[in-house]
Amino acid sequence: xxxxxxxxxxxxxGPLTGYDVVKQFRASVGHxxxxxxxxxxxxxxxxxxxxxxxxxxxxxxxxxxTKTEYTITAExxxxxxxxxxxxxxxxRERDPAQLKAAYFEWASPGAAAAQLRAHIExxxxxxAQALEQIRALEDRTNPTLARRLAANPEDxxxxxxxxxxxxxxxxxxxAEQEIxxxxxxxxxxxxxxxxxxxxxxxxx
Amino acid sequence: xxxxxxxxxxxxxGPLTGYDVVKQFRASVGHxxxxxxxxxxxxxxxxxxxxxxxxxxxxxxxxxxTKTEYTITAExxxxxxxxxxxxxxxxRERDPAQLKAAYFEWASPGAAAAQLRAHIExxxxxxAQALEQIRALEDRTNPTLARRLAANPEDxxxxxxxxxxxxxxxxxxxAEQEIxxxxxxxxxxxxxxxxxxxxxxxxx
Numbered sequence: 001x002x003x004x005x006x007x008x009x010x011x012x013x014g015p016l017t018g019y020d021v022v023k024q025f026r027a028s029v030g031h032x033x034x035x036x037x038x039x040x041x042x043x044x045x046x047x048x049x050x051x052x053x054x055x056x057x058x059x060x061x062x063x064x065x066t067k068t069e070y071t072i073t074a075e076x077x078x079x080x081x082x083x084x085x086x087x088x089x090x091x092r093e094r095d096p097a098q099l100k101a102a103y104f105e106w107a108s109p110g111a112a113a114a115q116l117r118a119h120i121e122x123x124x125x126x127x128a129q130a131l132e133q134i135r136a137l138e139d140r141t142n143p144t145l146a147r148r149l150a151a152n153p154e155d156x157x158x159x160x161x162x163x164x165x166x167x168x169x170x171x172x173x174x175a176e177q178e179i180x181x182x183x184x185x186x187x188x189x190x191x192x193x194x195x196x197x198x199x200x201x202x203x204x
Numbered sequence: 205x206x207x208x209x210x211x212x213x214x215x216x217x218g219p220l221t222g223y224d225v226v227k228q229f230r231a232s233v234g235h236x237x238x239x240x241x242x243x244x245x246x247x248x249x250x251x252x253x254x255x256x257x258x259x260x261x262x263x264x265x266x267x268x269x270t271k272t273e274y275t276i277t278a279e280x281x282x283x284x285x286x287x288x289x290x291x292x293x294x295x296r297e298r299d300p301a302q303l304k305a306a307y308f309e310w311a312s313p314g315a316a317a318a319q320l321r322a323h324i325e326x327x328x329x330x331x332a333q334a335l336e337q338i339r340a341l342e343d344r345t346n347p348t349l350a351r352r353l354a355a356n357p358e359d360x361x362x363x364x365x366x367x368x369x370x371x372x373x374x375x376x377x378x379a380e381q382e383i384x385x386x387x388x389x390x391x392x393x394x395x396x397x398x399x400x401x402x403x404x405x406x407x408x
Contacts, residue, residue: 034296084311092238102371167306
Protein backbone atom coordinates (compact mmCIF):
# COMPACT_ATOMS: atom_id res chain seq x y z
CA UNK A 1 0.00 0.00 0.00
CA UNK A 2 3.02 2.29 0.02
CA UNK A 3 2.55 3.36 -3.60
CA UNK A 4 -1.00 4.40 -2.73
CA UNK A 5 0.26 6.39 0.26
CA UNK A 6 2.93 8.02 -1.87
CA UNK A 7 0.30 9.03 -4.45
CA UNK A 8 -2.06 10.38 -1.78
CA UNK A 9 0.85 12.36 -0.31
CA UNK A 10 1.73 13.78 -3.72
CA UNK A 11 -1.89 14.72 -4.48
CA UNK A 12 -2.27 16.34 -1.07
CA UNK A 13 -0.27 19.22 -2.57
CA GLY A 14 -3.13 19.95 -4.99
CA PRO A 15 -4.95 18.52 -8.06
CA LEU A 16 -2.87 17.01 -10.86
CA THR A 17 -3.58 15.30 -14.16
CA GLY A 18 -2.46 11.67 -14.41
CA TYR A 19 0.38 12.79 -16.65
CA ASP A 20 1.54 15.38 -14.10
CA VAL A 21 1.26 12.85 -11.27
CA VAL A 22 3.74 10.64 -13.13
CA LYS A 23 6.05 13.57 -13.89
CA GLN A 24 5.99 15.01 -10.36
CA PHE A 25 6.20 11.57 -8.78
CA ARG A 26 9.48 10.95 -10.56
CA ALA A 27 10.87 14.31 -9.47
CA SER A 28 9.82 14.11 -5.81
CA VAL A 29 8.43 11.19 -3.78
CA GLY A 30 9.67 8.68 -6.39
CA HIS A 31 13.19 9.25 -5.05
CA UNK A 32 12.08 7.69 -1.77
CA UNK A 33 9.54 5.21 -3.16
CA UNK A 34 10.35 4.20 -6.69
CA UNK A 35 7.46 3.04 -8.90
CA UNK A 36 7.34 2.59 -12.67
CA UNK A 37 4.86 4.74 -14.61
CA UNK A 38 3.01 1.54 -15.57
CA UNK A 39 2.00 1.05 -11.91
CA UNK A 40 0.94 4.64 -11.31
CA UNK A 41 -1.91 5.01 -13.84
CA UNK A 42 -3.82 1.85 -12.78
CA UNK A 43 -3.35 2.74 -9.10
CA UNK A 44 -4.85 6.20 -9.71
CA UNK A 45 -7.87 4.61 -11.39
CA UNK A 46 -8.31 2.17 -8.49
CA UNK A 47 -8.03 5.00 -5.95
CA UNK A 48 -10.61 6.96 -7.91
CA UNK A 49 -12.97 3.95 -7.98
CA UNK A 50 -12.56 3.63 -4.19
CA UNK A 51 -13.42 7.28 -3.57
CA UNK A 52 -9.96 8.42 -2.44
CA UNK A 53 -9.69 10.71 -5.45
CA UNK A 54 -12.25 12.67 -7.45
CA UNK A 55 -11.68 13.41 -11.11
CA UNK A 56 -12.75 15.88 -13.77
CA UNK A 57 -11.82 16.32 -17.41
CA UNK A 58 -9.61 19.33 -18.13
CA UNK A 59 -8.89 20.74 -21.61
CA UNK A 60 -5.71 19.52 -23.24
CA UNK A 61 -4.24 21.02 -26.36
CA UNK A 62 -6.23 23.03 -28.89
CA UNK A 63 -8.43 20.35 -30.46
CA UNK A 64 -11.01 19.99 -27.74
CA UNK A 65 -9.24 16.97 -26.21
CA THR A 66 -9.28 16.48 -22.43
CA LYS A 67 -7.18 14.89 -19.72
CA THR A 68 -8.31 13.54 -16.37
CA GLU A 69 -7.37 15.69 -13.40
CA TYR A 70 -7.36 14.02 -9.97
CA THR A 71 -8.10 15.71 -6.64
CA ILE A 72 -7.67 14.11 -3.23
CA THR A 73 -11.06 13.71 -1.46
CA ALA A 74 -11.80 14.01 2.28
CA GLU A 75 -11.70 10.20 2.31
CA UNK A 76 -8.28 10.29 0.64
CA UNK A 77 -7.06 12.69 3.33
CA UNK A 78 -8.41 10.35 5.98
CA UNK A 79 -6.48 7.46 4.37
CA UNK A 80 -3.33 9.59 4.40
CA UNK A 81 -3.73 10.30 8.14
CA UNK A 82 -4.51 6.66 8.82
CA UNK A 83 -1.31 5.59 7.03
CA UNK A 84 0.69 8.07 9.11
CA UNK A 85 -0.88 6.86 12.33
CA UNK A 86 -0.46 3.11 11.64
CA UNK A 87 2.81 1.63 12.95
CA UNK A 88 5.10 0.43 10.19
CA UNK A 89 5.33 -3.32 9.65
CA UNK A 90 9.07 -3.89 9.39
CA UNK A 91 10.01 -6.55 6.88
CA ARG A 92 12.81 -8.98 7.63
CA GLU A 93 16.28 -8.29 6.34
CA ARG A 94 16.99 -9.03 2.66
CA ASP A 95 20.16 -7.49 1.41
CA PRO A 96 21.64 -8.87 -1.82
CA ALA A 97 24.99 -7.07 -1.37
CA GLN A 98 25.47 -8.43 2.17
CA LEU A 99 24.37 -11.90 1.00
CA LYS A 100 27.03 -11.84 -1.69
CA ALA A 101 29.72 -10.50 0.63
CA ALA A 102 29.10 -13.31 3.12
CA TYR A 103 30.30 -15.81 0.49
CA PHE A 104 33.04 -13.86 -1.28
CA GLU A 105 35.29 -16.93 -1.05
CA TRP A 106 33.29 -18.21 -4.05
CA ALA A 107 34.16 -15.16 -6.19
CA SER A 108 36.75 -15.28 -8.97
CA PRO A 109 39.90 -13.22 -8.41
CA GLY A 110 38.93 -9.57 -8.71
CA ALA A 111 35.16 -10.13 -8.69
CA ALA A 112 34.64 -9.32 -4.99
CA ALA A 113 36.59 -6.07 -5.29
CA ALA A 114 34.65 -5.18 -8.45
CA GLN A 115 31.39 -5.78 -6.59
CA LEU A 116 32.47 -3.51 -3.72
CA ARG A 117 33.60 -0.78 -6.10
CA ALA A 118 30.21 -0.95 -7.89
CA HIS A 119 28.54 -0.70 -4.47
CA ILE A 120 30.52 2.46 -3.71
CA GLU A 121 29.67 3.93 -7.12
CA UNK A 122 25.95 3.15 -6.71
CA UNK A 123 25.77 4.79 -3.30
CA UNK A 124 27.82 7.80 -4.43
CA UNK A 125 25.12 8.40 -7.04
CA UNK A 126 22.37 7.88 -4.44
CA UNK A 127 24.08 10.35 -2.12
CA ALA A 128 24.50 12.95 -4.87
CA GLN A 129 20.84 12.61 -5.85
CA ALA A 130 19.65 12.93 -2.23
CA LEU A 131 21.89 15.97 -1.65
CA GLU A 132 20.46 17.55 -4.80
CA GLN A 133 16.92 16.96 -3.46
CA ILE A 134 17.85 18.53 -0.12
CA ARG A 135 19.28 21.57 -1.92
CA ALA A 136 16.10 21.97 -4.01
CA LEU A 137 13.95 21.66 -0.86
CA GLU A 138 16.01 24.09 1.18
CA ASP A 139 16.12 26.78 -1.48
CA ARG A 140 12.49 25.93 -2.36
CA THR A 141 13.11 25.44 -6.06
CA ASN A 142 11.52 21.96 -5.85
CA PRO A 143 8.26 22.51 -7.81
CA THR A 144 6.23 19.93 -5.84
CA LEU A 145 7.25 21.61 -2.59
CA ALA A 146 6.38 25.04 -3.99
CA ARG A 147 2.86 23.83 -4.83
CA ARG A 148 2.53 22.26 -1.39
CA LEU A 149 3.65 25.40 0.43
CA ALA A 150 1.28 27.54 -1.65
CA ALA A 151 -1.57 25.27 -0.52
CA ASN A 152 -0.71 25.55 3.19
CA PRO A 153 -0.55 28.42 5.72
CA GLU A 154 2.89 29.99 6.05
CA ASP A 155 3.32 28.85 9.66
CA UNK A 156 3.36 25.26 8.33
CA UNK A 157 6.09 25.81 5.77
CA UNK A 158 9.08 25.06 7.98
CA UNK A 159 7.51 21.87 9.28
CA UNK A 160 6.54 20.61 5.81
CA UNK A 161 9.96 21.40 4.36
CA UNK A 162 12.04 20.00 7.19
CA UNK A 163 10.24 16.63 7.21
CA UNK A 164 11.13 16.18 3.55
CA UNK A 165 14.72 17.23 4.16
CA UNK A 166 14.83 14.78 7.07
CA UNK A 167 13.74 11.89 4.78
CA UNK A 168 16.53 12.68 2.30
CA UNK A 169 19.03 13.06 5.14
CA UNK A 170 18.21 9.42 5.87
CA UNK A 171 19.18 8.56 2.29
CA UNK A 172 22.43 10.51 2.56
CA UNK A 173 23.34 8.81 5.85
CA UNK A 174 22.53 5.38 4.46
CA ALA A 175 24.57 6.00 1.32
CA GLU A 176 27.53 7.11 3.41
CA GLN A 177 27.24 4.04 5.61
CA GLU A 178 27.14 1.74 2.56
CA ILE A 179 30.18 3.48 1.06
CA UNK A 180 32.09 3.11 4.35
CA UNK A 181 31.12 -0.57 4.56
CA UNK A 182 32.29 -1.32 1.03
CA UNK A 183 35.55 0.58 1.66
CA UNK A 184 36.07 -1.57 4.72
CA UNK A 185 35.51 -4.61 2.49
CA UNK A 186 38.15 -3.42 0.01
CA UNK A 187 40.62 -3.08 2.90
CA UNK A 188 39.70 -6.59 4.07
CA UNK A 189 40.32 -8.01 0.59
CA UNK A 190 43.70 -6.26 0.43
CA UNK A 191 44.60 -7.62 3.83
CA UNK A 192 43.62 -11.20 2.93
CA UNK A 193 45.65 -11.09 -0.27
CA UNK A 194 45.08 -13.09 -3.45
CA UNK A 195 42.06 -15.37 -3.32
CA UNK A 196 42.66 -19.10 -3.17
CA UNK A 197 39.18 -20.24 -2.16
CA UNK A 198 36.69 -22.39 -4.04
CA UNK A 199 35.90 -19.42 -6.28
CA UNK A 200 39.47 -19.36 -7.58
CA UNK A 201 39.34 -23.06 -8.49
CA UNK A 202 37.61 -24.56 -11.49
CA UNK A 203 34.70 -26.92 -11.02
CA UNK A 204 35.95 -30.32 -12.21
CA UNK B 205 17.32 -15.64 -7.66
CA UNK B 206 18.82 -14.56 -4.34
CA UNK B 207 17.04 -17.31 -2.40
CA UNK B 208 18.57 -19.85 -4.77
CA UNK B 209 22.03 -18.33 -4.26
CA UNK B 210 21.54 -18.34 -0.49
CA UNK B 211 20.56 -22.04 -0.60
CA UNK B 212 23.51 -22.93 -2.82
CA UNK B 213 25.82 -21.06 -0.43
CA UNK B 214 24.35 -22.90 2.55
CA UNK B 215 24.67 -26.29 0.86
CA UNK B 216 28.25 -25.55 -0.19
CA UNK B 217 29.12 -26.27 3.45
CA GLY B 218 28.05 -29.93 2.97
CA PRO B 219 24.97 -32.14 2.39
CA LEU B 220 21.81 -31.42 4.39
CA THR B 221 18.31 -32.85 4.56
CA GLY B 222 15.51 -30.47 3.57
CA TYR B 223 14.59 -30.15 7.21
CA ASP B 224 18.16 -29.24 8.19
CA VAL B 225 18.38 -26.75 5.32
CA VAL B 226 15.38 -24.92 6.78
CA LYS B 227 16.81 -25.08 10.32
CA GLN B 228 20.31 -23.96 9.38
CA PHE B 229 18.99 -21.34 6.95
CA ARG B 230 17.13 -19.66 9.78
CA ALA B 231 20.21 -19.69 12.02
CA SER B 232 22.70 -18.43 9.43
CA VAL B 233 22.14 -16.96 5.96
CA GLY B 234 18.48 -16.26 6.76
CA HIS B 235 19.65 -13.34 8.89
CA UNK B 236 20.90 -11.67 5.73
CA UNK B 237 18.31 -13.01 3.31
CA UNK B 238 15.05 -13.82 5.02
CA UNK B 239 12.82 -16.47 3.42
CA UNK B 240 9.82 -18.29 4.89
CA UNK B 241 10.12 -22.11 5.18
CA UNK B 242 7.28 -22.40 2.67
CA UNK B 243 9.57 -20.95 -0.04
CA UNK B 244 12.57 -23.10 0.81
CA UNK B 245 11.19 -26.61 0.20
CA UNK B 246 9.80 -25.91 -3.31
CA UNK B 247 13.01 -24.07 -4.27
CA UNK B 248 15.11 -27.09 -3.22
CA UNK B 249 12.94 -29.34 -5.39
CA UNK B 250 13.31 -26.96 -8.36
CA UNK B 251 17.07 -26.77 -7.88
CA UNK B 252 17.19 -30.55 -7.75
CA UNK B 253 15.15 -30.82 -10.96
CA UNK B 254 17.57 -28.40 -12.64
CA UNK B 255 20.62 -30.43 -11.64
CA UNK B 256 22.06 -27.93 -9.13
CA UNK B 257 21.55 -30.42 -6.30
CA UNK B 258 21.64 -34.19 -6.13
CA UNK B 259 19.56 -36.07 -3.58
CA UNK B 260 19.47 -39.38 -1.80
CA UNK B 261 17.14 -40.85 0.82
CA UNK B 262 18.65 -41.08 4.31
CA UNK B 263 17.14 -43.06 7.22
CA UNK B 264 14.97 -41.10 9.58
CA UNK B 265 13.73 -42.42 12.90
CA UNK B 266 13.50 -46.11 13.76
CA UNK B 267 10.62 -47.23 11.52
CA UNK B 268 12.44 -47.43 8.21
CA UNK B 269 11.26 -43.97 7.16
CA THR B 270 13.59 -41.77 5.07
CA LYS B 271 14.28 -38.10 4.45
CA THR B 272 15.74 -36.49 1.34
CA GLU B 273 19.32 -35.30 1.73
CA TYR B 274 20.56 -32.70 -0.77
CA THR B 275 24.15 -32.28 -1.98
CA ILE B 276 25.41 -29.44 -4.15
CA THR B 277 26.54 -30.69 -7.59
CA ALA B 278 29.43 -29.41 -9.73
CA GLU B 279 26.77 -27.51 -11.68
CA UNK B 280 25.48 -26.03 -8.42
CA UNK B 281 29.00 -24.88 -7.58
CA UNK B 282 29.30 -23.34 -11.02
CA UNK B 283 26.02 -21.45 -10.41
CA UNK B 284 27.40 -20.22 -7.08
CA UNK B 285 30.54 -18.88 -8.76
CA UNK B 286 28.49 -17.33 -11.55
CA UNK B 287 26.31 -15.52 -9.01
CA UNK B 288 29.43 -14.19 -7.27
CA UNK B 289 30.92 -13.02 -10.56
CA UNK B 290 27.77 -11.31 -11.89
CA UNK B 291 27.48 -7.62 -10.98
CA UNK B 292 24.57 -6.88 -8.68
CA UNK B 293 21.54 -5.23 -10.22
CA UNK B 294 20.76 -2.44 -7.77
CA UNK B 295 17.07 -1.83 -7.31
CA ARG B 296 15.74 1.70 -6.97
CA GLU B 297 15.12 3.14 -3.55
CA ARG B 298 11.95 2.06 -1.71
CA ASP B 299 12.02 2.91 1.94
CA PRO B 300 8.68 2.90 3.79
CA ALA B 301 10.12 4.65 6.89
CA GLN B 302 11.62 7.49 4.83
CA LEU B 303 8.41 7.75 2.80
CA LYS B 304 6.41 8.18 5.99
CA ALA B 305 8.86 10.67 7.48
CA ALA B 306 8.66 12.87 4.38
CA TYR B 307 4.97 13.53 5.17
CA PHE B 308 4.98 13.62 8.97
CA GLU B 309 2.85 16.79 8.83
CA TRP B 310 -0.06 14.39 8.19
CA ALA B 311 0.53 12.45 11.42
CA SER B 312 -1.64 12.89 14.51
CA PRO B 313 0.05 14.43 17.56
CA GLY B 314 2.47 11.85 18.93
CA ALA B 315 2.28 9.46 15.95
CA ALA B 316 5.48 10.64 14.25
CA ALA B 317 7.48 10.32 17.48
CA ALA B 318 5.96 6.86 18.08
CA GLN B 319 7.02 5.83 14.58
CA LEU B 320 10.60 7.02 15.17
CA ARG B 321 10.79 5.26 18.54
CA ALA B 322 9.57 2.01 16.91
CA HIS B 323 12.25 2.51 14.22
CA ILE B 324 14.92 2.80 16.92
CA GLU B 325 13.60 -0.28 18.71
CA UNK B 326 13.52 -2.32 15.49
CA UNK B 327 17.10 -1.44 14.60
CA UNK B 328 18.31 -2.00 18.16
CA UNK B 329 17.04 -5.56 17.81
CA UNK B 330 18.65 -5.88 14.37
CA UNK B 331 21.95 -4.65 15.77
CA ALA B 332 21.82 -7.03 18.75
CA GLN B 333 21.09 -9.96 16.43
CA ALA B 334 23.92 -9.07 14.05
CA LEU B 335 26.37 -8.61 16.96
CA GLU B 336 25.33 -12.02 18.27
CA GLN B 337 26.03 -13.53 14.83
CA ILE B 338 29.46 -11.87 14.73
CA ARG B 339 30.26 -13.24 18.18
CA ALA B 340 29.24 -16.78 17.15
CA LEU B 341 31.33 -16.50 13.97
CA GLU B 342 34.39 -15.12 15.72
CA ASP B 343 34.40 -17.72 18.50
CA ARG B 344 33.38 -20.36 15.90
CA THR B 345 30.38 -21.61 17.84
CA ASN B 346 28.15 -20.97 14.78
CA PRO B 347 27.30 -24.56 13.69
CA THR B 348 26.98 -23.74 9.97
CA LEU B 349 30.41 -22.10 10.03
CA ALA B 350 31.89 -25.09 11.90
CA ARG B 351 30.61 -27.42 9.16
CA ARG B 352 31.95 -25.14 6.47
CA LEU B 353 35.40 -24.87 8.04
CA ALA B 354 35.55 -28.65 8.48
CA ALA B 355 34.90 -28.99 4.74
CA ASN B 356 37.68 -26.58 3.74
CA PRO B 357 41.48 -26.50 4.16
CA GLU B 358 42.65 -24.64 7.24
CA ASP B 359 44.39 -21.91 5.24
CA UNK B 360 40.91 -20.85 4.02
CA UNK B 361 39.33 -20.53 7.45
CA UNK B 362 40.22 -16.90 8.11
CA UNK B 363 38.96 -15.81 4.71
CA UNK B 364 35.68 -17.73 5.01
CA UNK B 365 35.03 -16.46 8.53
CA UNK B 366 35.94 -12.84 7.91
CA UNK B 367 33.67 -12.49 4.87
CA UNK B 368 30.73 -13.57 7.00
CA UNK B 369 31.72 -11.22 9.80
CA UNK B 370 32.02 -8.45 7.20
CA UNK B 371 28.44 -9.05 6.01
CA UNK B 372 27.09 -8.75 9.56
CA UNK B 373 29.25 -5.67 10.18
CA UNK B 374 27.23 -4.16 7.34
CA UNK B 375 24.04 -4.93 9.27
CA UNK B 376 25.44 -3.41 12.46
CA UNK B 377 26.52 -0.26 10.64
CA UNK B 378 23.16 0.08 8.94
CA ALA B 379 21.28 -0.43 12.20
CA GLU B 380 23.39 2.24 13.87
CA GLN B 381 22.77 4.64 11.01
CA GLU B 382 19.00 4.05 11.18
CA ILE B 383 19.02 4.60 14.95
CA UNK B 384 20.99 7.84 14.55
CA UNK B 385 18.60 9.01 11.81
CA UNK B 386 15.51 8.35 13.94
CA UNK B 387 17.13 10.08 16.93
CA UNK B 388 17.74 13.08 14.70
CA UNK B 389 14.05 12.95 13.78
CA UNK B 390 13.00 12.96 17.43
CA UNK B 391 15.16 16.05 18.00
CA UNK B 392 13.56 17.68 14.94
CA UNK B 393 10.05 16.96 16.28
CA UNK B 394 11.01 18.44 19.68
CA UNK B 395 12.40 21.52 17.98
CA UNK B 396 9.30 22.04 15.82
CA UNK B 397 6.99 21.74 18.84
CA UNK B 398 3.37 20.61 18.91
CA UNK B 399 1.99 19.63 15.53
CA UNK B 400 -0.55 21.91 13.91
CA UNK B 401 -0.47 20.50 10.38
CA UNK B 402 -3.19 18.78 8.39
CA UNK B 403 -2.64 15.62 10.48
CA UNK B 404 -3.70 17.46 13.63
CA UNK B 405 -6.94 18.64 12.02
CA UNK B 406 -10.05 16.57 11.45
CA UNK B 407 -11.24 15.89 7.94
CA UNK B 408 -14.53 17.79 7.64
